Amino acid sequence: MGVPWLAKLVAEAEHKEYLVxxxxxxxxxxxxxxxxxxxxxxxxxxYLDSVKVxxxxxxxxxxxxxxxPPAPIKQYLNSNGWLLRDSNWEADFSQAAPVIEWFFEQGxxxxxxxxxxxxxxVAQDLMRAVGPIYLADYQETVTAxxxxxxxxxxxxxxxxxxxxxxxDFLSLVAKQLTEKVKAADWRTQIKVVKAIRDSLRRKxxxxxxxxxxxxxxxxxxxxxxxxVYNEGDYLMIVEANxxxxxxxxxxxxxxxxxxxxxxxxxxxxxxxINYKNNNPVKPEPPKFWGxxxxxxxxxxxxxxxxxxxxxxxxxxxxxxxxxxxxxxxFLVVGFLVEVGGGExxxxxxxxxxxxxxxxRVYRLKVQKQSGTGDDPYSLTFHSPTCPTxxxxxxxxxxxxxxxxxxxx
Numbered sequence: 001m002g003v004p005w006l007a008k009l010v011a012e013a014e015h016k017e018y019l020v021x022x023x024x025x026x027x028x029x030x031x032x033x034x035x036x037x038x039x040x041x042x043x044x045x046x047y048l049d050s051v052k053v054x055x056x057x058x059x060x061x062x063x064x065x066x067x068x069p070p071a072p073i074k075q076y077l078n079s080n081g082w083l084l085r086d087s088n089w090e091a092d093f094s095q096a097a098p099v100i101e102w103f104f105e106q107g108x109x110x111x112x113x114x115x116x117x118x119x120x121x122v123a124q125d126l127m128r129a130v131g132p133i134y135l136a137d138y139q140e141t142v143t144a145x146x147x148x149x150x151x152x153x154x155x156x157x158x159x160x161x162x163x164x165x166x167x168d169f170l171s172l173v174a175k176q177l178t179e180k181v182k183a184a185d186w187r188t189q190i191k192v193v194k195a196i197r198d199s200l201r202r203k204x205x206x207x208x209x210x211x212x213x214x215x216x217x218x219x220x221x222x223x224x225x226x227x228v229y230n231e232g233d234y235l236m237i238v239e240a241n242x243x244x245x246x247x248x249x250x251x252x253x254x255x256x257x258x259x260x261x262x263x264x265x266x267x268x269x270x271x272x273i274n275y276k277n278n279n280p281v282k283p284e285p286p287k288f289w290g291x292x293x294x295x296x297x298x299x300x301x302x303x304x305x306x307x308x309x310x311x312x313x314x315x316x317x318x319x320x321x322x323x324x325x326x327x328x329x330f331l332v333v334g335f336l337v338e339v340g341g342g343e344x345x346x347x348x349x350x351x352x353x354x355x356x357x358x359x360r361v362y363r364l365k366v367q368k369q370s371g372t373g374d375d376p377y378s379l380t381f382h383s384p385t386c387p388t389x390x391x392x393x394x395x396x397x398x399x400x401x402x403x404x405x406x407x408x
């Protein structure tokens with residue numbers, strides 16, 4: 001499934017160029033991670049022509065004028081404007097990608113046929129498929145396990161304005177990885193295709209293209225990162241690390257959702273997110289690159305939902321301290337959550353909604369944020385007339401779950 005459209009993406013019988021966002025999900029952002037680098041990738045007649053890696057600060061430094069940033073970026077990043085590196089703010093990639101492309105164009109980057117977002121998990125999975133790569137220029141072997149640490153070391157250590165060390169390192173990694181994929185035997189090629197398919201399923205690759213036919217196919221395959229509400233209940237948790245660090249390398253997250261059907265046919269819901277920050281208080285490179293977790297948390301709910309309360313570590317927030325916004329089919333609830341190095345934290349959100357009296361089935365759709373791992377997720381559904389239902393799984397992909405509302 002999807003293989004013919006992969007062929008279309010790589011310009012079967014034509015030429016196409018894509019902007020590939022190299023997002024670092026160790027510094028999580030809404031579409032998968034901090035946008036520190038990118039690649040311009042070109043295909044002709046189904047074959048890879050070139051991969052040119054560049055530091056995001058090159059086009060960022062050419063942006064003309066001032067762009068008003070989203071309020072949380074302005075408030076918590078103390079930003080003097082909206083920049084390309086922070087442009088992946090929308091959780092819906094089909095909305096974020098045109099904004100990102102606009103920033104690239106303002107930074108003098110030529111127009112492309114589409115925008116593709118990838119994160120470190122993709123590179124790691126490809127390396128597991130083809131094996132380690134040796135970088136002769138650095139006399140280093142890069143593996144799936146040490147990729148993050150080596151990329152950070154070459155990005156941060158001895159960095160100075162105008163330095164090309166990050167670009168040079170990532171360019172060489174991309175070149176060697178590409179050559180190894182091209183030279184692989186058929187068994188390894190199958191592993192590569194499987195790794196890409198798994199990354200698409202797990203939302204680690206998001207695709208936005210200008211070709212309408214391919215766009216429709218990406219939607220059917222759920223490869224476009226679009227937020228989709230059909231009917232019933234809905235949940236998506238979206239985090240943005242605004243701490244200017246790589247805390248997400250060592251952060252654990254557990255999600256629990258409890259839904260209770262009331263006697264009058266409404267739903268009372270409680271969402272609990274537990275965090276454990278395994279970073280030290282201060283970063284300790286090269287083992288730890290993070291410290292405290294400064295997270296602007298957004299929760300997407302059905303637009304008919306009503307927010308009742310928010311607690312952080314059992315402390316009740318005033319609703320005036322919580323951002324609430326209607327975005328298309330969703331009520332978006334947002335606020336800042338901070339979890340210090342070596343500490344744990346808990347967020348509890350209570351909300352309610354009415355359901356149509358004719359409904360006989362409770363249906364929940366949960367969408368996963370790109371760049372997050374396979375977080376433990378549990379759901380408990382209580383009904384006055386049915387046995388309690390329980391779901392335990394990992395949030396490794398989008399899913400839908402349903403159960404009867406009434407049993408007699």
